[in-house]
Amino acid sequence: MSMPGKPSLGSQARREEGVAWLFLAPSLVLFAVFTGLPVISAFFISFTHWDLFNPPRLALFDNYIALWNDPIFRQVLGNTGYYVALAVPLQMLLGLLCALGLNRGVPGQGVFRVIYFLPVVTSTVAAGLVWAWLFNSNFGLINMGLSLLGASELPKWLVSSRWAMPAVIAVSVWQGLGYAMVLFLAGLQNIRRDVYEAAAIDGATGLTRLWYITLPLLSPMTFFVLIISIIGSFQVFELVYVMTKAGPSNATNTLVFFIYQNGFMFYQMGIASAAAMVLFFIVLALTLVQYRLQNRWVHYE
Amino acid sequence: MNSARSTPTAVDWLIFLLLLAGALLMCGPFIWMISTSLKPSAEVFRFPPTLLSADPQPGNYARIFSTIPFGQAIGNSVIVATSVTLLQLVVCSMAAYAFACLRFRGREVLFLIYLAALMVPSQVTLIPNFILIRNLGWIDTYQGLILPYAFSSFGTFLLRQYMKTIPTELIEAARIDGANHLQIYAGVVLPLSLPALGALAIFTFVAQWNNFLWPLITTSKPSMQVTTVALASLQGQFNTDWPLLMTGSVLAIVPMLIVFALGNRSFISGITTGSFGGR
Numbered sequence: 281m282s283m284p285g286k287p288s289l290g291s292q293a294r295r296e297e298g299v300a301w302l303f304l305a306p307s308l309v310l311f312a313v314f315t316g317l318p319v320i321s322a323f324f325i326s327f328t329h330w331d332l333f334n335p336p337r338l339a340l341f342d343n344y345i346a347l348w349n350d351p352i353f354r355q356v357l358g359n360t361g362y363y364v365a366l367a368v369p370l371q372m373l374l375g376l377l378c379a380l381g382l383n384r385g386v387p388g389q390g391v392f393r394v395i396y397f398l399p400v401v402t403s404t405v406a407a408g409l410v411w412a413w414l415f416n417s418n419f420g421l422i423n424m425g426l427s428l429l430g431a432s433e434l435p436k437w438l439v440s441s442r443w444a445m446p447a448v449i450a451v452s453v454w455q456g457l458g459y460a461m462v463l464f465l466a467g468l469q470n471i472r473r474d475v476y477e478a479a480a481i482d483g484a485t486g487l488t489r490l491w492y493i494t495l496p497l498l499s500p501m502t503f504f505v506l507i508i509s510i511i512g513s514f515q516v517f518e519l520v521y522v523m524t525k526a527g528p529s530n531a532t533n534t535l536v537f538f539i540y541q542n543g544f545m546f547y548q549m550g551i552a553s554a555a556a557m558v559l560f561f562i563v564l565a566l567t568l569v570q571y572r573l574q575n576r577w578v579h580y581e
Numbered sequence: 582m583n584s585a586r587s588t589p590t591a592v593d594w595l596i597f598l599l600l601l602a603g604a605l606l607m608c609g610p611f612i613w614m615i616s617t618s619l620k621p622s623a624e625v626f627r628f629p630p631t632l633l634s635a636d637p638q639p640g641n642y643a644r645i646f647s648t649i650p651f652g653q654a655i656g657n658s659v660i661v662a663t664s665v666t667l668l669q670l671v672v673c674s675m676a677a678y679a680f681a682c683l684r685f686r687g688r689e690v691l692f693l694i695y696l697a698a699l700m701v702p703s704q705v706t707l708i709p710n711f712i713l714i715r716n717l718g719w720i721d722t723y724q725g726l727i728l729p730y731a732f733s734s735f736g737t738f739l740l741r742q743y744m745k746t747i748p749t750e751l752i753e754a755a756r757i758d759g760a761n762h763l764q765i766y767a768g769v770v771l772p773l774s775l776p777a778l779g780a781l782a783i784f785t786f787v788a789q790w791n792n793f794l795w796p797l798i799t800t801s802k803p804s805m806q807v808t809t810v811a812l813a814s815l816q817g818q819f820n821t822d823w824p825l826l827m828t829g830s831v832l833a834i835v836p837m838l839i840v841f842a843l844g845n846r847s848f849i850s851g852i853t854t855g856s857f858g859g860r
Contacts, residue, residue, distance in 0.1 A: 293684065299762045300685035307676035307695075310732035315698050318709035325708060332712070378603065381596045386589075388597075394845060395604045398611070401841045401848070403791040405809040406830035409816060410614045413823050419626045421613055428629060454607065459852070466853035515702050518793050522813060536704050536794075543708050544798050556705045563702055 322560075326553035333547070343554035353555070355530055356538045363449055363534060364513045370453045371509055372502070375460025380490070382461070383468045393465070397458035404455065408522030411451045412438060415523070441531035444524050448532055451519055456512070460505050467501030468494070507570055511563050535559050611834075618642070618827040625823045641828045648819070650803055651829065654811035655836075661726045661796075661807060662789035668731040669785050670778055676732075677740035678766045682752060692741075698734045707794070714799055721805040726796055730789065736781045739851060743777035744770055780851030783844040787837055808833045 326343055330336035347353045378396055382389045399407060414421050415437040423434045435443040471494065479493050495502075517536040520526055526533035526541070533541075535555065543552030589597075612632075617625055618641055620634045645651050679685070680692050710729055719725030747770060755765045771778070793809040800806050806814065812829045819825050841848060 318706035
């Protein structure tokens with residue numbers, strides 16, 4: 281102790297407390313200003329009519345009722361659900377298969393890991409542009425390739441209300457599977473080797489081992505990947521903005537694009553905030569439901 | 582797994598070939614992007630398509646800088662991504678030090694509040710933050726692009742998890758030597774947390790470089806646009822000039838590939854640390 285006269289435990293704890301709040305101060309201010317208060321404000325703005333040029337007027341539930349009755353918003357929810365329902369399982373399944381393959385110690389696995397992960401660090405705007413070019417219905421590589429293979433009825437991809445969303449989903453799977461793969465790989469490497477050795481003694485090999493040992497022990501990670509993939513997928517925006525601008529005729533309009541459109545193209549802050557609240561509650565509800573369900577099917581070692 | 586370490590079986594070769602085919606599919610768009618960026622404008626519409634142009638146009642890479650202020654946009658991205666990264670390293674590591682190494686009332690509750698913020702989609706705070714920045718007169722300013730990202734719950738969480746693994750004996754020893762908390766934070770904990778700080782730095786830099794929606798709505802002057810926004814507006818103006826658009830895409834992607842190549846281990850460790858803490 282450098283100080284003469286040892287301070288009482290109480291005063292030392294109080295000092296530590298003061299120091300702690302000093303260390304927390306910058307984060308507390310920034311958190312309050314840019315996250316805490318905005319969440320609360322968004323809730324209140326959703327009960328107003330506000331175009332940013334005139335003062336906000338109280339709308340009570342008008343915005344929510346308007347959303348409920350808006351056929352476009354229903355279509356937006358349907359589109360977003362369609363996107364999540366396809367993109368999440370595909371990303372996870374392909375990510376898991378890659379991770380299982382790489383975990384066997386194939387030659388060049390380090391290179392493979394980097395290649396599969398490259399799209400994750402790629403700007404989504406740039407990736408969307410490249411894929412918009414690949415999916416171009418007249419001169420894109422995909423349709424040129426299909427016609428070289430002898431196909432006659434070529435999909436119009438991004439300008440077709442039937443094929444635009446599958447194209448966007450394909451790109452998101454391409455971009456997201458590396459992320460799932462890296463997490464699954466970490467999960468696989470976390471499974472203790474002696475579990476496999478015990479299983480080998482019991483005669484479990486190959487698919488039996490995969491089904492009864494690897495997958496159950498991987499389930500905490502699977503659960504985590506599922507949650508963050510769902511939450512991430514509900515927020516799809518950039519691909520839609522760059523590839524289709526939500527078209528043709530709203531066929532690829534998603535929740536976040538709808539928020540952007542109403543807030544920053546139509547200047548309807550109330551409607552946009554109400555839609556943002558819907559997004560918030562969907563994400564919250566899914567997280568809570570999954571959190572409750574995880575104990576039923578997630579196995580911890 | 583030890584079985585795979587012995588001689589490769591037929592299954593191993595099959596898996597290798599599948600992974601190879603997958604890798605080609607993953608790389609395809611990058612290859613096509615580079616190929617298109619070097620073509621003369623008319624050649625991209627030719628059937629059948631060519632991979633290597635007979636008349637390559639490296640001049641496309643000069644043309645983009647004279648067509649739009651793309652150099653300025655890249656500079657803006659560097660300024661914003663670097664500032665956000667440095668600020669997050671300071672702010673998050675300070676908060677993480679308090680959570681990991683100090684005792685104070687309300688510690689668990691505050692940590693839970695920070696964690697709960699991870700569940701709030703950024704689009705929920707988008708409109709209030711836009712109104713705030715607009716009222717402050719910060720549209721088209723660096724502070725408007727930077728400050729909303731100066732703190733992150735994720736970063737705090739990541740660093741706190743790492744700092745918790747530092748042996749308390751080291752901190753106690755420094756305290757007995759008479760070091761105060763600022764000295765322990767800067768002299769003991771931060772140097773020992775370098776791997777986690779590196780992971781957060783790379784992660785934040787890449788995320789900021791690729792950030793789009795916030796800079797899209799808070800900038801209107803071309804001179805304040807960041808790379809992603811400049812690229813999207815290039816698409817709006819020259820939507821059939823594919824060589825130019827692909828040139829811009831290459832230039833937007835390459836810096837991140839370099840960053841990732843330099844730090845791919847710490848980038849991936851950042852992602853996975855976050856996930857193990859989450860369970």
